Amino acid sequence: MSETTHNRINADTLHDGSSGTYLPVKGTVTTMATVTYDKASRIYPGTERPAVDQLDLHIEDGEFLVLVGPSGCGKSTSLRMLAGLEDVNGGRILIGDKDVTHIQPKDRDIAMVFQNYALYPHMTVADNMGFALKIAGTPKADIRARVEEAAKILDLTEYLDRKPKALSGGQRQRVAMGRAIVRQPQVFLMDEPLSNLDAKLRVQTRTQIASLQRRLGVTTVYVTHDQTEALTMGDRIAVLKDGLLQQVGTPRDMYDTPANVFVAGFIGSPAMNLGTFKVNGGFAEVGPARIPVSRAAIAALGAEDNGKITLGFRPESLDVVSQAEASAFPVEVNIVEELGSDAFVYGTLKGSLADADVHSGAGDNQVIVRIDPRNVPAKGERIFVAIRPGEEHLFGAGSGLRLPA
C-alpha cells in the first residue's frame, strides 16, 4: 500500500504542475507517453498457437490508435497485455522508456474502459470516479475537485450522487470514461466501450470520445471489431488477424492501399469486392471484360499465384457504363438497397467466369455496386459496370499480398 501511495504522489505532483486546471491539457504533460510493443507474444496455457504473435507496434505520444479485427484476432489480448491483465510470454512492452512487461497494472499509470464498464455497483458515481485517487491517498478536496471537473466535461454533474444502477447505458458509459479521465493517466485503454450502446447513441458517443481524446491529448489504445469505428476515430489503425498484425496506417492508408486481401476485405463499408481471375497477356479476364494489369504487377506475381491475380474493387469505384466498353462486365441485379444518399446493387457477376472466385461483404458470387440513387435499376435487370481507372486493387492470388500498380 505505501508503495502505491508513493508512486501516486509522484504522478500527482507531475500533473498538478499546471496550476488551476486539474486535467492535463495538451502539451503540459512532460513525459512522452509512447507505447511500444516489442515482439510481444501471448500464448494461452494449453494452446499451441499464440493468441498474439510477436506484435511489433509503436504508438506515438497523444496518438489515438485503434486495434481492429474480427473476433478472436487477439486485439483484446493485446490491449490486456498492455494493461497488465494478461501475461506476456515473449518480447517486451514499453510505456515511454519504461519497460512495463512485468509490472503490476496499478503501477503502469494507465486507465481502462471496459466493454461492460465494470462500474462498482455499491458506490456512487462520484465514488466510482474517485476510487483510484482514494486508493492512492489523494486528499479528499482534490479528489472532489477532479471528479467535478471530469463530471462537467462529461455532463454527469447532476448524477454524481447516484448509483450506477440508476443510470442509463449511455450515462454508465460516460461514468466509465470519467473514471479513466479523473486519474490523468499516461495512456487510456478502451476495450470496445461502445458495443453495449444502441446504434444511434454509439454514433454520437463515437465522436464525443474522439473529440475528448483530441482535447486531452492522452495516448489512447482503442479496441473494436467495428471497422467504421476504427476509420472514424483513429489517428492510425492496426488490423490484426489470428494474432498477427496485418497492417498499420492512417484510415486513408488502410482504405486506399490495403496491404493484403484480408485488410482490403475488412476495411470499408460495404466491403470491397474481391475476385480471383486469370491474367492473360497483360489483362485480367473478368468475364467478357479485359482489365489492364500493369507490367510491375505481373512481374511481382510469384509461383504460388499460379498466373492468377486477385482483383479488388470497391462498390464506390464502379461506374455504370455501356456494354460497348472493353472493360465493362455484366452484373445481374439481385436486390437494390436504397439509403437515400446512396444506393447499392447486390448482384451476380455474369459471363464466362469458370475459374473466377468472386466474393464480397454480401457473400460468395456476389458483387456490390454503388449506383446513382436517382436512377436505380430494377431487380433482375442486367447492368454493365466498369472499374474506374486507378481505383482497382491488385493482390497475388496465392500470397494475398498487394502487388505494385
Next chain:
Amino acid sequence: MTAVATSPSRATARRSTDNGGALAKAGPMTYVVAYLLVGLCLAPIAYIIIGGFRTNAQITESPSGLPAPWVVSNYVDVLTSSIFWQQVGNSLVAGIATTLGVVVLGVMVSYVIARYRFRGSNAMYSLFAAGLMFPMTVAITPLYILVRDLGLANSLGGIILPQIAFALPTTVIILVPFLRAIPKELEEAAAIDGAGRLGFFFRMVVPLSVPGVVTVGILAFVASWNSYMLPLFILNHESMYTLPLGVQAFASQYSVDTARVLAFTSLSMIPALIFFSLFERRIVGGLTGAVKG
C-alpha cells in the same frame, strides 16, 4: 424519461392482469388448504403462548380452552427470575459469537475458493460441501472429548467453536456462488485502479456480499439459538445453560407447573421467531440475488 420508464411497466401490469386473470384467481379450495396448513403450523405455537396465560387449574379443567381469566403471573415470574435472563445472555453470547465467527471465516474461505485459481480449489469446495452430510450426532462423543481436552468443557467457548465449524459448510455453499458472480471485470478494474487482492476484498467483495453475508449470518444465529445437543453435552452447570437447555431443565424442575413451563418456553422462542420474521426477506434475497453490475 419517467414517462418512458412507467409506460412499459404499466403495460406489463395490465397485460398480466388480463392474461393471468384465470390463473391468478385462486379458488376457494386453495384458501381452505392454505389456511389448514397455516393452522397446523401455528396451532402448537399459539397453544404454548396462550397456555402461559392460564393457571394449572384451568389447564386441567379444559386442556384446549382459552384463558378465563387471563393470568400474567406465569410470565411475570419467568421474566423476573434471574436464571432466565442469565440463560438469555448465554444464548445471545453464543449466538453472536457463532455468527461473527461464521461470517468472518466463511467470507474469507469463500473468497479464496471462489476467486483464487489454485490446485485443489474444487476439492476444497467439495470438502466443505461434504461437511453438510456429516451429522453432529455422529461426532458428538469425539467432539466432547476434544472440547474437554481443550479445557473448554462447561464454557460457552466449547459450544461456539464447534458451532462455527458445523455452520461453515452451509456458509461456504451459499457464499461461493455468490462471490463467483462478482464480474471478473470488476476485479480487473479495481486492479488497474490500484486495489490489490486484499484491497479488492475489503473494498469490493465485502460490501458487495452483504446480502449473502446477512443470509448466512441469520442462519448461523438461528441455528445456534436453537442448538440443543451440543450444549447438552458440553454445558453441565445451570448458570452456563443456553435457553433450549434451560427450557429442558425448567420443565423437569417444574414438571407439575405446566403453565409456567409454557410461559418459559414461549419466552425463549420468541426472540428467534421475531428475528427470523424480520429478516426472512433478506434471507431469500441473499439466496437468490447475485451481484448486479
